[in-house]
Amino acid sequence: MPRPPFVVALIQDAVTGDPTLSLATTIARIREAASEGAEIICLKELFNAPYFCKSLKHESFDLAEPIPGHTTEVLRALAAELEVVLVVPTFERQGPGVYRNSASVIDADGTLLGVYRKMHIPHDPHFEEKYYFAPGDAVTEGPNTAAGFKVWKTRYATIGVLICWDQWYPEAARITALLGAEVLFYPTAIGWLPAEKTEWGASQVDAWRTAQRAHAIANGVFVAAVNRVGFEAEPGTGGIEFFGHSFIADPYGRYLAKAETAPEIVMASCDPEQIERARRNWPFLRDRRIDAYGPILSRWLGA
């Protein structure tokens, strides 16, 4: 008997500075998505906070929470009640002085299946993440079940989660797909700097989408990318206008659903049979030259 399609929803929205309010409004949006048939719901990166990495402030570490913690406990109960899988990206305090940019995966019975910790940490003007986050650890096996690239078999599908900057790295998508992911989720916080928007805005959105649609194509998986929206000011700077444009693509890179810059629940039905069809039609995995890819483990190979 073929497996039925699974329904993915992405909550593209903005935040206030009040985490309690952000959680409450997010819960309302999760309920709305579930009522429309969503089965796997992914929130944006650092979903319940402003994008605090615009500047370096000791006090921003106060936003971090352990996992499990208040936020995951509340959302575990909600997942069980609604029978939905939730991908919940938060600022994690893993230990004293060890903070992460993480995503909890909660199954449809409320089980916390595990945590993905962002592996590629950016650091650019206004996206100064290396100050806040230890990168995810490289170990992919052993007792530390939160290490490295991971997938989880949820009630509705086997899912992989990667976070924002990870989306530019074909290696991350490839490894997560080879682990068995049927859909790659990319919770994100990417935006326009007002001074650059006129010249670069359209091509930044197009590059962002193109890079991720290519992961779908190269690996024969669904890709679901969810970005925040709204302008967030930062004293002394022009702030960031988060550009939305969340989307869900099929294993050929075709859009199943896509948003622009307004708050929106982006939703699509994903047929797992399409993965098999895509990989038979273009059997890329068969022909990978795993005997010849060793040099990819180098930083630079040039003369």
Add this chain to the structure above:
Amino acid sequence: MPRPPFVVALIQDAVTGDPTLSLATTIARIREAASEGAEIICLKELFNAPYFCKSLKHESFDLAEPIPGHTTEVLRALAAELEVVLVVPTFERQGPGVYRNSASVIDADGTLLGVYRKMHIPHDPHFEEKYYFAPGDAVTEGPNTAAGFKVWKTRYATIGVLICWDQWYPEAARITALLGAEVLFYPTAIGWLPAEKTEWGASQVDAWRTAQRAHAIANGVFVAAVNRVGFEAEPGTGGIEFFGHSFIADPYGRYLAKAETAPEIVMASCDPEQIERARRNWPFLRDRRIDAYGPILSRWLGA
């Protein structure tokens, strides 16, 4: 002193069954491109032959030539005369029973710099290449200068060459970029099967372009893909309509030039300073997790 831009040209064309005529018309097109200012000119995959891999025939091996051989000798003289770099993809007879899908790189003084041998060999209905071609060897160092992924420092730019099916593999693009390529050339023979074209034609072209533009973005390099055009019949089948759509993209994945399905010389000026700018603006290479990519050397990692 900043380096000047280099001018890339792609010869998108069709072939007849007559190799002598194909070479003569190609020479005319190379002269035309050079007269318009082209400095690095890339021909399509297996440039002087029909796409014979539509079927399995012993006699098709007669089309193969050694490198160096008549074709490369003629084109070496032309390169020296016009002071252009040439990328010349041909069916290579490397030794008795060892045939390759190769591309010779000829510098602007006529020197044969080396040969790239296609690393990823497809085999699908009507694209039955595993019958004809031994895949390129994995060794990237040592006395066999034709092995593995490679780049060449030509008079005008450092170039990498990958061939057709290679274009679906982010690993190949990554390694070639890390070797120092400023532009990745993708000579290609991809087409529509008439029975599929209505349903799949547009999304196949879009996936083909998207995958390659993503290599430009992920690596901060120029990408130049050249496909053949024209319908080639094959008894007992519907034949193949090669779909053209050759293009040149900048390091942000933006089109600098693009064709549709007519024969065309696709040409663009590529500013090497753009590579440095792109890699400073989105410093992906800095943050690669080379400590965590080991699993990419596996065929499958799933449960």
